[in-house]
Amino acid sequence: MEFTKEIYDYIEQLCKSVKAAESSIANSSLPQRNNVLARIAQKILDNKEAILEANAIDVANAEENGVIPTMIDRLTLNESRIKGISDALLELVGLKDVLGGGDVWTRPNGIEIKRVKVPLGVVAIIFEARPNVTVDAAALCIKTGNAVVLRGGKEAIYTNRVFVALMKEAMKEEGICPEALALVDNTSREGVSVLMGMRQYIDVLIPRGGKGLIRNVVENAAMPVIETGAGNCHLYVDSAADIDMAVKVASNAKNQRPSVCNAIETLLVHSAVAEEFLPKFAEVSKQFDLEIRGCEKTRKILEGAKEATEEDYETEYDDYIIAVKVVDGVEEAVAHINKYNTKHSEGIITNDITNAEYFKKTVDAAAVYVNASTRFTDGNEFGFGAEIGISTQKLHARGPMGLEALTTVKYLISGNGQIR
Amino acid sequence: MEFTKEIYDYIEQLCKSVKAAESSIANSSLPQRNNVLARIAQKILDNKEAILEANAIDVANAEENGVIPTMIDRLTLNESRIKGISDALLELVGLKDVLGGGDVWTRPNGIEIKRVKVPLGVVAIIFEARPNVTVDAAALCIKTGNAVVLRGGKEAIYTNRVFVALMKEAMKEEGICPEALALVDNTSREGVSVLMGMRQYIDVLIPRGGKGLIRNVVENAAMPVIETGAGNCHLYVDSAADIDMAVKVASNAKNQRPSVCNAIETLLVHSAVAEEFLPKFAEVSKQFDLEIRGCEKTRKILEGAKEATEEDYETEYDDYIIAVKVVDGVEEAVAHINKYNTKHSEGIITNDITNAEYFKKTVDAAAVYVNASTRFTDGNEFGFGAEIGISTQKLHARGPMGLEALTTVKYLISGNGQIR
Numbered sequence: 087m088e089f090t091k092e093i094y095d096y097i098e099q100l101c102k103s104v105k106a107a108e109s110s111i112a113n114s115s116l117p118q119r120n121n122v123l124a125r126i127a128q129k130i131l132d133n134k135e136a137i138l139e140a141n142a143i144d145v146a147n148a149e150e151n152g153v154i155p156t157m158i159d160r161l162t163l164n165e166s167r168i169k170g171i172s173d174a175l176l177e178l179v180g181l182k183d184v185l186g187g188g189d190v191w192t193r194p195n196g197i198e199i200k201r202v203k204v205p206l207g208v209v210a211i212i213f214e215a216r217p218n219v220t221v222d223a224a225a226l227c228i229k230t231g232n233a234v235v236l237r238g239g240k241e242a243i244y245t246n247r248v249f250v251a252l253m254k255e256a257m258k259e260e261g262i263c264p265e266a267l268a269l270v271d272n273t274s275r276e277g278v279s280v281l282m283g284m285r286q287y288i289d290v291l292i293p294r295g296g297k298g299l300i301r302n303v304v305e306n307a308a309m310p311v312i313e314t315g316a317g318n319c320h321l322y323v324d325s326a327a328d329i330d331m332a333v334k335v336a337s338n339a340k341n342q343r344p345s346v347c348n349a350i351e352t353l354l355v356h357s358a359v360a361e362e363f364l365p366k367f368a369e370v371s372k373q374f375d376l377e378i379r380g381c382e383k384t385r386k387i388l389e390g391a392k393e394a395t396e397e398d399y400e401t402e403y404d405d406y407i408i409a410v411k412v413v414d415g416v417e418e419a420v421a422h423i424n425k426y427n428t429k430h431s432e433g434i435i436t437n438d439i440t441n442a443e444y445f446k447k448t449v450d451a452a453a454v455y456v457n458a459s460t461r462f463t464d465g466n467e468f469g470f471g472a473e474i475g476i477s478t479q480k481l482h483a484r485g486p487m488g489l490e491a492l493t494t495v496k497y498l499i500s501g502n503g504q505i506r
Numbered sequence: 507m508e509f510t511k512e513i514y515d516y517i518e519q520l521c522k523s524v525k526a527a528e529s530s531i532a533n534s535s536l537p538q539r540n541n542v543l544a545r546i547a548q549k550i551l552d553n554k555e556a557i558l559e560a561n562a563i564d565v566a567n568a569e570e571n572g573v574i575p576t577m578i579d580r581l582t583l584n585e586s587r588i589k590g591i592s593d594a595l596l597e598l599v600g601l602k603d604v605l606g607g608g609d610v611w612t613r614p615n616g617i618e619i620k621r622v623k624v625p626l627g628v629v630a631i632i633f634e635a636r637p638n639v640t641v642d643a644a645a646l647c648i649k650t651g652n653a654v655v656l657r658g659g660k661e662a663i664y665t666n667r668v669f670v671a672l673m674k675e676a677m678k679e680e681g682i683c684p685e686a687l688a689l690v691d692n693t694s695r696e697g698v699s700v701l702m703g704m705r706q707y708i709d710v711l712i713p714r715g716g717k718g719l720i721r722n723v724v725e726n727a728a729m730p731v732i733e734t735g736a737g738n739c740h741l742y743v744d745s746a747a748d749i750d751m752a753v754k755v756a757s758n759a760k761n762q763r764p765s766v767c768n769a770i771e772t773l774l775v776h777s778a779v780a781e782e783f784l785p786k787f788a789e790v791s792k793q794f795d796l797e798i799r800g801c802e803k804t805r806k807i808l809e810g811a812k813e814a815t816e817e818d819y820e821t822e823y824d825d826y827i828i829a830v831k832v833v834d835g836v837e838e839a840v841a842h843i844n845k846y847n848t849k850h851s852e853g854i855i856t857n858d859i860t861n862a863e864y865f866k867k868t869v870d871a872a873a874v875y876v877n878a879s880t881r882f883t884d885g886n887e888f889g890f891g892a893e894i895g896i897s898t899q900k901l902h903a904r905g906p907m908g909l910e911a912l913t914t915v916k917y918l919i920s921g922n923g924q925i926r
Contacts, residue, residue, distance in 0.1 A: 109868055193889055197878050206900050207870065289900050308725065310901045331923040338925035446918050448529060450627070458617050458921025467926070468917070469613055480626050480709050480914035481730045482902040494900035497888070498866050501878025503751040505758035506887075 090276055097272065097280045101235060101287035103265045105208055108233040110263035112205050118260045120179045122228055125256035126221070127175035133252060134168050140244040141217065148215075148241045156345070161215045161241055171221050178229050181471045184489045185231055197501040203493045205231035207289035212278060212303060214295040215239030220246045223294065224253055224267055226474050230492040233266040235288065237281055239295075240273030247271070282307040294475050297402065312482060312491070314475035317347030317430040318402045319460050322419040322445070324436035325358040331457065332359075332435040333366045338459045339433065341374040345404045347476060348431045348453075348463040352399060352409040354419045357383065360412045364388055376406045383412035399426045416441045420448045427451060429478050431460040452478060452485035510696055517692065517700045521655060521707035523685045525628055528653040530683035532625050538680045540599045542648055545676035546641070547595035553672060554588050560664040561637065568635075568661045576765070581635045581661055591641050598645055601891045604909045605651055617921040623913045625651035627709035630701060632723060634715040635659030640666045643714065644673055644687055646894050650912040653686040655708065657701055659715075660693030667691070702727040714895050717822065732902060732911070734895035737767030737850035738822045739880050742839040742865070744856035745778040751877065752779075752855040753786045758879045759853065761794040765824045767896060768851045768873075768883040772819060772829040774839040777803065780832045784808055796826045803832035819846045836861045840868045847871060849898045851880040872898060872905035 111119075130137065141163040148158050188201040209232045211223045220238050227234035238246045246269055254264035270277055282291065285308040292312045293303040304313050321339050323332040339350040355363055364387045368378060378384075379394040391410070398409040399422070413419050416434070423432055433455035434445040442456045453463040463486060465473025470488035477483040483491040531539075550557065561583040568578050608621040629652045631643045640658050647654035658666045666689055674684035690697055702711065705728040712732045713723035724733050741759050743752045759770040775783055784807045788798060798804075799814040811830070818829040819842070833839050836854070843852050853875035854865040862876045873883045883906060885893025890908035897903040903911040 113867055191889065193882075193887070197882060199888060305728065310730075310899055312901070328923070335923060335925055342926055447533060451916070453917040453919060455919045455921070458919055458924040459926055461926040462613075462617060462919060462924070463917075467613070468619060469611065479730055481732070484914050485917050494904050496871070497873040497883075497905050499873060499875045499878055499882060501876070503748070503755060504878040504882070505755055506762055506879055506881040 093272055093274060093276050094280050097270065097277060098284065098287075100268050100270065101208070101281070101284045104233050104235050104268050105287040107263040107265035108208055111228070111233050111257075111266040112207070112231050114231065114260075114262050116183045116185070118262060119228055119231065122256045122260045122262060123175045123179045123225055125259060126225065126253050127172040127179075129252040129256060130168060130172045130175070130221070130249075133248070134165065137168060137245065137248050138163060138165075140248045143244045144215075144242050153241060157215060157241070161217065161245075163217055163245065167218065171218050174222060175225050178225055178472055181229070181489065184493055188495070195504050197499050197504050200498040200500075201495050202498060203490070204496045206492055206494050208233045208235065208287060209492065210235040210237065210281060210284075210288045210291045212237045212281070212291065212293045212295070212299065213239065214299065215241035217242045217245040217249065219294060220249050221253070223474070224250075226472060226489065226492060228257075228267070229472075230489050232492055235268050235270065235281070237270040237278065243271070243273055278302070279306065282309075285309040292475060312475070312477055312487070313479040314477055315347045316402060316428040316478055317349070317476075318352070318400070318426060318428045319348060319350045319431045319433075320352045320354055320419075320423045320427060321350045321433045321435065321460065322354040322413075322416070322423070323356060323359060323363050324416060324434055324438060324441050325356040326438035326441060327356070327359060327363070327435040328437060329359060329363050329366065332363055333370055335433070335435055335457070335459050336367055337370045339461055340408050341371055341376060341406070342461060344406055346461075347402075348460050349404070350408070350433070350460055351401065351403050352411065352422075352426070354411050354413050354422060355384075356419075357412050357414050360384070361387055364410070374406050376408060378408055378410055380410040381412055384410045402428070416444055420445060424448070424450050429480075430476065431455065431463040433458065433460045452476070513692055513694060513696050514700050517690065517697060518704065518707075520688050520690065521628070521701070521704045524653050524655050524688050525707040527683040527685035528628055531648070531653050531677075531686040532627070532651045534651065534680075534682050536603045536605070538682060539648055539651065542676045542680045542682060543595045543599045543645055545679060546645065546673050547592040547599075549672040549676060550588060550592045550595070550641070550669075553668070554585065557588060557665065557668050558583060558585075560668045563664045564635075564662050571661075573661060577635060577661070581637065581665075583637055583665065587638065591638050594642060595645055598649055598892055601649065601909065604913055608915070615924050617919055617924050620918045620920075621915050622918060623910070624916045626912055626914050628653045628655065628707060629912065630655040630657065630704075630708045630711045632657045632698060632701070632711065632713045632715070632719065633659065634719065635661035637662050637665040637669065639714060640669050640689075641673070643894070644670075646892060646909065646912060648677075648687070649892075650909050652912055655688050655690065655701070657690040657698065663691070663693055698722070699726070702729075705729040712895060732895070732897055732907070733899040734897055735767045736822060736848040736898055737769070737896075738772070738820070738846060738848045739768060739770045739851045739853075740772045740774055740839075740843050740847060741770045741853045741855065741880065742774040742833075742836070742843070743776060743779060743783050744836060744854055744858060744861050745776040746858035746861060747776070747779060747783070747855040748857060749779060749783050749786065752783055753790055755853070755855055755877070755879050756787055757790045759881055760828050761791060761796060761826070762881060764826055766881075767822075768880050769824070770828070770853070770880055771821065771823050772831065772846070774831050774833050774842060775804075776839075777832050777834050780804070781807055784830070791828075794826050796828060798828055798830055800830040801832055804830045822848070836864055840865060844868070844870050849900075850896065851875065851883040853878065853880045872896070
């Protein structure tokens with residue numbers, strides 16, 4: 087318990103000092119914030135040796151601790167990845183400012199009401215061991231005038247320390263209080279719990295990462311949360327589908343990068359086309375060694391396919407595995423989707439307008455596709471320029487979140503003594 | 507515990523059936539929804555006897571249970587209040603639809619992205635014993651295509667049953683599944699706890715009412731919440747204030763209706779004008795029997811004023827009591843406000859542009875006023891036509907919430923086989 091009090095005091099002090107520095111970044115000018123980003127981009131290039139050294143320690147520790155290869159891959163930096171992080175910062179500099187502006191109107195009593203965009207305040211981001219996220223997430227907050235508390239995965243702590251020190255240096259050089267950015271330099275689980283209780287200092291908490299992390303945050307955080315990323319996505323191949331298109335899109339949505347949230351996990355196939363579609367899909371998926379788990383009807387068509395259970399329909403595999411279910415129409419497909427999906431991205435392949443309209447109207451998801459791959463649910467693919475994450479909740483932001491998701495509004499009212 | 511399971515099952519079943527009926531109202535047409543509202547307006551007039559009878563039972567029970575007079579006043583209906591409820595429904599019919607529409611753009615790869623406004627889904631509203639809120643809250647949800655779970659204060663249960671039955675009748679007559687609207691006909695505290703856990707059926711929970719209710723919901727609800735209403739508001743009288751305007755606005759902001767959230771609780775007065783302003787303010791406030799609690803400097807000017815403690819500065823009195831603090835400038839005023847306020851409405855009286863700009867920029871609140879009463883923070887006063895509540899959080903909606911706050915977005919993407 088003594089230890090827990092120590093963690094509590096450390097994190098509370100940290101959050102308090104970020105909150106105290108909030109106005110320094112909130113009231114900074116756009117040129118100041120853009121200069122900070124440009125300076126960070128340059129510092130990252132100038133200090134790549136130090137970054138690579140710190141990262142090597144993280145990678146060695148991770149290997150020693152038996153971290154799985156895909157996670158080590160995400161953790162590892164090299165010259166080209168460092169260049170990529172630096173380039174992304176410069177792109178952000180070029181993006182339009184989202185603060186200020188807004189509508190102005192005058193009421194009959196003469197008061198003028200102006201609705202302006204302002205930063206959220208203090209944004210906390212909890213994420214896993216991906217050092218590029220450390221810089222990316224902080225940079226999006228800086229661009230939008232938000233103070234930020236970063237809590238990255240423990241495996242990346244050495245790398246994160248170097249990045250955060252460079253970012254603070256850049257803020258200081260531009261006259262923005264460096265305390266407006268902080269790294270939680272305690273990577274214990276208790277630390278996360280304490281952080282999730284800091285409602286008085288943190289305006290919004292954004293979890294970026296796997297399902298377990300997101301569920302923990304959504305269930306336990308005391309402050310408002312933007313839920314991101316969980317993607318149990320589906321593609322429905324209708325009786326009126328162009329089968330070649332369906333095969334091409336289904337394979338892309340599943341096999342091109344199965345680890346991401348907008349990849350599909352279950353394929354729903356109309357019974358009228360299942361015999362034509364499924365063997366073709368299985369054939370193109372062989373090169374990816376895709377494991378197919380099917381319902382009874384699927385297994386009659388694809389001999390050797392494993393059985394799909396209730397649990398399969400609930401699972402976001404994030405892997406070369408797919409569940410397949412043969413259905414008797416768009417209504418059954420939509421009912422299945424709305425029962426099992428995570429409200430992320432859902433697609434239909436059809437040439438039938440009625441079915442397409444029904445699908446678009448009744449599927450409950452952030453992004454609904456007709457005749458295109460679900461893999462396009464992404465801030466850059468949507469043309470937003472930057473992405474903080476993909477919201478799967480309905481409040482505040484839904485779908486890919488651009489810079490505007492890091493702002494709120496403020497009403498400024500001017501009068502000359504009006505009363506009610 | 508048996509009892510608790512009974513409540514759990516009852517509330518889960520109720521939420522489940524509302525969720526199942528969600529698509530019936532979400533996919534209804536605007537004329538259908540407007541007709542429902544018009545029908546409810548008429549039914550309320552046609553059934554005023556039944557409503558008044560039920561309300562008389564509620565009022566008699568409340569009196570027997572020693573409910574305080576102001577609450578009984580809010581609970582009590584009469585012919586003119588019933589007419590008011592009916593009229594408000596007809597006004598809502600006339601308001602512009604906020605669903606559908608939105609931007610459309612085409613990406614270089616040819617996919618077309620359309621961003622449309624859709625209902626939130628199932629909205630639950632927990633409120634106190636004000637029967638007009640029962641109809642008003644349900645009507646706002648119907649207008650915006652949302653299914654709704656109403657949990658009103660136990661003192662109004664007989665009245666609420668009559669209103670909800672009439673509303674369901676109207677929905678049925680227009681071909682909208684009446685299960686899309688439900689009243690939680692269990693007014694126990696356990697019932698509220700169970701309801702707050704129904705994340706799988708309820709998309710958003712909105713508490714409308716006092717501080718205790720809102721805190722309970724914000725701290726314990728499992729689903730996203732829109733926090734409303736708490737208002738510890740301030741007015742700062744600057745050294746450059748027009749003193750007559752300051753007296754008029756301060757008295758209006760405090761005395762015109764102290765029980766509402768946009769009334770002020772603390773007055774901050776620049777030391778240079780305190781001796782002129784405070785006696786004038788105290789004089790006009792005499793007719794309201796206003797109790798003034800002041801800092802040391804205030805008490806030197808206003809002899810007989812009680813002492814203001816730390817607790818006073820934290821308190822939303824909602825009554826004819828005000829705390830007064832003499833400060834030495836706009837910076838000190840803003841620091842006090844940002845320390846104690848609930849991010850609702852804050853005002854400054856000044857003719858100094860620099861001080862006004864500093865105040866607007868640095869005060870953290872939904873609505874910031876220069877030379878006008880804070881009492882204007884209200885959907886109707888802002889010109890929104892309808893109001894669901896006043897959000898004091900920064901996510902989704904901030905300040906007075908119009909119909910749009912009951913919607914979210916959905917991205918509809920059309921292609922001809924695009925893949926990544």
